[in-house]
Amino acid sequence: MSALARIGLCLLNAGVGLLVSPLFEGLTRKLKAALQSRIGPPVYQPYLDLLKLLGKEDLRTSRGFFDAAGPALSLGFVLLLALLAPMGGPPPLAFAGDVVALLYVATAAAAVLVLTGYASGSAYAFVGGSREIMLLLTVEPVMAVALVVGVFKARTLTVSGLLAWQAAQGPTISMAIAALAFFLALQAQAGRIPFDIAEADQELMGGPLVEQSGPRLALFRWAMWARQLVLSFVLVELFLPWPRVGVLSLDLLLALLKVAVVLALVTVVDVVNPRLRVDQALGYYLRVVFGALAGLAFAVIGM
Amino acid sequence: MSTAADRAGVRQRIEALLRADGGRMRLTDRAGDFLFEPQADTLHVKVEREAVRRTAAALVADLGARFLVTVGTDRRPLAGDYGIVHLFSLDAEQLFVALDCGVDSGDARIDSITPVVPAAAWAEREFRDAVGVVPEGHPDPRRLMLADDWPEGLYPLRRDVPHDLKPPATEGVRPPMKAPPPGTSVVAVGPFFPVLEEPSCWRLFVDGERIVGCDYRGFYNHRGIEKLGDTVLTYGQIPFLAERICGICGFIHSTCYCQAVEKAAGIEVPRRGRYLRTIMLELERIHSHLLWLGIAGHIIGFDAVLMQAWRIREPVMWLCEAISGNRKTYGMNTVGGLRRDLAPEMKPRVLEVLGPVEKESLAVREAILGDTTLIARTRDVGPLPPETARALGVVGPPARASGLRIDARLDHPYAAYDEIVPHLCLQEGGDTWSRVLVRVEELLDSVRLVREALAALPDGTVLADVGEDVPADRMAISVVEAPRGEAVHYLLTGGDNRPYRWRVRAPSYPNLQAMPAMVQGQTIADVPITLGSLDPCFSCTERVEAVDVRTRTVRVYEPAELRELAQRKRGPS
Numbered sequence: 119m120s121a122l123a124r125i126g127l128c129l130l131n132a133g134v135g136l137l138v139s140p141l142f143e144g145l146t147r148k149l150k151a152a153l154q155s156r157i158g159p160p161v162y163q164p165y166l167d168l169l170k171l172l173g174k175e176d177l178r179t180s181r182g183f184f185d186a187a188g189p190a191l192s193l194g195f196v197l198l199l200a201l202l203a204p205m206g207g208p209p210p211l212a213f214a215g216d217v218v219a220l221l222y223v224a225t226a227a228a229a230v231l232v233l234t235g236y237a238s239g240s241a242y243a244f245v246g247g248s249r250e251i252m253l254l255l256t257v258e259p260v261m262a263v264a265l266v267v268g269v270f271k272a273r274t275l276t277v278s279g280l281l282a283w284q285a286a287q288g289p290t291i292s293m294a295i296a297a298l299a300f301f302l303a304l305q306a307q308a309g310r311i312p313f314d315i316a317e318a319d320q321e322l323m324g325g326p327l328v329e330q331s332g333p334r335l336a337l338f339r340w341a342m343w344a345r346q347l348v349l350s351f352v353l354v355e356l357f358l359p360w361p362r363v364g365v366l367s368l369d370l371l372l373a374l375l376k377v378a379v380v381l382a383l384v385t386v387v388d389v390v391n392p393r394l395r396v397d398q399a400l401g402y403y404l405r406v407v408f409g410a411l412a413g414l415a416f417a418v419i420g421m
Numbered sequence: 422m423s424t425a426a427d428r429a430g431v432r433q434r435i436e437a438l439l440r441a442d443g444g445r446m447r448l449t450d451r452a453g454d455f456l457f458e459p460q461a462d463t464l465h466v467k468v469e470r471e472a473v474r475r476t477a478a479a480l481v482a483d484l485g486a487r488f489l490v491t492v493g494t495d496r497r498p499l500a501g502d503y504g505i506v507h508l509f510s511l512d513a514e515q516l517f518v519a520l521d522c523g524v525d526s527g528d529a530r531i532d533s534i535t536p537v538v539p540a541a542a543w544a545e546r547e548f549r550d551a552v553g554v555v556p557e558g559h560p561d562p563r564r565l566m567l568a569d570d571w572p573e574g575l576y577p578l579r580r581d582v583p584h585d586l587k588p589p590a591t592e593g594v595r596p597p598m599k600a601p602p603p604g605t606s607v608v609a610v611g612p613f614f615p616v617l618e619e620p621s622c623w624r625l626f627v628d629g630e631r632i633v634g635c636d637y638r639g640f641y642n643h644r645g646i647e648k649l650g651d652t653v654l655t656y657g658q659i660p661f662l663a664e665r666i667c668g669i670c671g672f673i674h675s676t677c678y679c680q681a682v683e684k685a686a687g688i689e690v691p692r693r694g695r696y697l698r699t700i701m702l703e704l705e706r707i708h709s710h711l712l713w714l715g716i717a718g719h720i721i722g723f724d725a726v727l728m729q730a731w732r733i734r735e736p737v738m739w740l741c742e743a744i745s746g747n748r749k750t751y752g753m754n755t756v757g758g759l760r761r762d763l764a765p766e767m768k769p770r771v772l773e774v775l776g777p778v779e780k781e782s783l784a785v786r787e788a789i790l791g792d793t794t795l796i797a798r799t800r801d802v803g804p805l806p807p808e809t810a811r812a813l814g815v816v817g818p819p820a821r822a823s824g825l826r827i828d829a830r831l832d833h834p835y836a837a838y839d840e841i842v843p844h845l846c847l848q849e850g851g852d853t854w855s856r857v858l859v860r861v862e863e864l865l866d867s868v869r870l871v872r873e874a875l876a877a878l879p880d881g882t883v884l885a886d887v888g889e890d891v892p893a894d895r896m897a898i899s900v901v902e903a904p905r906g907e908a909v910h911y912l913l914t915g916g917d918n919r920p921y922r923w924r925v926r927a928p929s930y931p932n933l934q935a936m937p938a939m940v941q942g943q944t945i946a947d948v949p950i951t952l953g954s955l956d957p958c959f960s961c962t963e964r965v966e967a968v969d970v971r972t973r974t975v976r977v978y979e980p981a982e983l984r985e986l987a988q989r990k991r992g993p994s
Contacts, residue, residue, distance in 0.1 A: 154728035241608050311722045312794060320616040320720050320949050391794050393722030395946045398797055
């Protein structure tokens with residue numbers, strides 16, 4: 119890949135992650151409203167939310183490092199995640215072992231939010247933060263095992279290698295199980311009911327976000343929307359890449375459609391469930407991990 | 422109604438109690454024997470100060486009486502004492518017992534009954550605040566309902582305190598809260614919290630996510646309603662104020678008040694009036710339970726239930742508006758019956774609305790019963806064993822969900838409930854899930870009751886001819902089963918066309934007192950739904966007489982000031 123093409127691809131991925139993610143958030147809100155017999159806000163409402171919050175005064179409850187840098191760091195990690203993820207084409211930032219980096223960067227974005235919450239000193243943020251950490255510690259293994267299945271099958275530790283192998287190989291039982299596990303993990307990664315336990319508006323008034331407002335809240339929200347979009351891309355590109363046309367614009371369009379379906383499913387699950395308690399959620403993901411390990415077992419016997 | 426045989430039986434048992442106590446109690450249910458003339462459904466027991474705790478214990482333990490509330494009255498102009506009247510209900514005999522103790526105004530102390538009747542905890546703190554009689558031996562003698570900066574020694578319900586008194590505000594006063602146990606931290610739920618529609622402050626003592634104790638400070642919504650009732654308003658005006666005690670069960674409170682006056686004055690409400698009251702009461706239960714179902718769903722993040730339940734509820738509100746002119750706060754009740762009849766063309770309309778409500782509620786019930794995640798969030802959450810519920814005087818759906826057979830509509834029939842008989846919706850689980858089931862069953866039963874009442878609706882007038890003045894010095898107790906439980910109104914008639922004392926006990930008053938027992942050992946995540954499962958109504962509970970002077974002062978903060986305040990709070994301390 120030429121340097122110019124790589125820069126172009128970087129811009130494309132970052133642009134999709136930043137500019138398209140509020141649109142998907144708006145679409146999920148609209149779908150949620152429809153399922154609840156409501157009209158719902160206009161599809162472009164998240165853009166207005168961001169604009170409004172960005173224009174507000176920056177009020178802070180403390181003057182620590184995370185209060186100053188947390189929001190930008192969080193969004194920064196999500197942008198980095200977008201550069202590591204395939205969106206129609208190969209990931210713009212590719213190097214040996216970037217699958218591992220992908221996992222780390224995805225977690226880092228969430229961890230920054232938790233640390234900022236801790237720094238704010240609110241009791242709600244503490245409780246919400248510890249819930250988020252517990253949840254991350256059980257959901258990360260699910261995603262890791264799902265990716266390891268691919269790594270094992272494709273014998274490569276690069277995202278582009280995985281993508282190429284899966285596109286050429288076609289569906290297998292082990293990858294189908296891994297895809298399902300990754301999808302179930304996405305529900306918690308996107309902070310959706312029944313796993314929005316860390317924020318739990320009715321219990322913790324937003325948990326780690328409780329003291330965030332104005333532009334800082336905007337950046338955190340933006341980071342969360344972008345993160346859910348990028349992780350959906352990872353799911354559809356690595357596990358369901360077919361059909362692969364080879365033309366960037368067409369492949370991107372196809373991926374966006376698949377992402378829309380994935381997020382619609384996530385939203386339906388969100389609407390038809392109440393929030394779980396954190397212990398119940400941990401028990402659930404423990405079972406999912408074992409399910410994902412079954413996928414790995416299939417991979418070992420070559421299915 | 423209670424039969425003569427029942428009454429005689431209870432009388433004998435109480436007389437046996439009296440004999441055992443060496444004459445320190447007197448049964449005074451005969452006219453002329455005491456200052457106040459009680460009603461046929463009430464046994465008036467006069468008891469000396471030293472015997473009050475023993476008698477209360479015996480009433481509960483030997484006769485199975487259920488504590489309702491305590492009324493503290495400044496009776497100095499009448500009898501030269503403060504009257505402390507503990508009210509009990511004998512549900513099986515359909516009788517009330519008023520345990521009346523006169524406290525010498527020079528030595529305003531009385532034995533607390535809370536050590537033997539835990540349900541009396543708040544009621545005793547309240548008469549301490551309001552009339553200044555000290556309940557000695559009370560385990561938690563802190564202020565209950567007065568504002569924190571209300572001056573000591575000023576008792577708002579005393580007759581010589583004007584209703585519009587405004588003591589000067591004091592800055593920086595904090596309520597005495599319990600210290601958290603060592604090794605725990607405090608998570609505050611309130612005074613303002615997203616899922617509590619009204620201010621109320623729970624301080625949870627937590628170890629990680631687990632709750633090891635809690636403390637409560639409430640009564641932020643004082644509106645001085647009882648004081649207004651016996652100083653400013655007249656019998657005919659109070660129904661409109663009583664209706665405003667609660668934004669959801671307003672008709673319940675106006676009915677309960679009107680029934681008390683009707684009882685005291687011997688007014689017979691026409692049969693059609695009683696039937697219409699039943700219909701409105703049950704319509705109120707339908708929309709209240711749907712409202713609750715929605716809120717409960719919202720609390721556990723199940724907004725689909727919120728949206729659907731409230732969509733189903735809305736036509737009921739429109740129906741109430743068509744009947745009365747208002748979605749809520751109907752203004753229909755008055756002493757002697759109703760101010761507004763049900764128009765003939767409304768009858769089919771009511772049935773038209775009830776059909777879809779029933780059908781969709783059944784669908785919601787089906788959805789709920791099969792929802793394993795919902796069950797996981799509510800089963801064994803907020804446990805309330807029957808003996809605890811009984812001891813703390815819990816009423817309504819939370820009591821019935823713990824297997825207590827209590828329903829004011831059956832225990833003390835009023836309106837048309839002697840002819841239109843409700844079904845007692847019982848569950849044994851004593852958890853939040855059981856409380857959901859009880860309410861859903863009651864919702865469907867209310868639909869049936871409205872239909873039956875409509876079918877049997879008699880002709881005639883809806884308002885009795887109330888000619889004479891209400892006679893003075895009569896006492897009446899009236900109960901109504903609100904959606905949240907039993908509401909109690911106590912009335913002592915006065916001479917100037919207004920009550921001498923009007924005491925309101927909303928169902929949330931006893932139910933909220935069960936909250937500490939219910940959250941013990943639970944996690945933070947369970948607290949909102951546990952509190953929600955009581956369907957608490959803070960404003961109703963806090964109808965009492967103090968005026969919070971602090972809320973009168975309005976101060977506008979500049980953004981810089983606010984920021985400084987916020988940072989100062991966060992700073993090293």
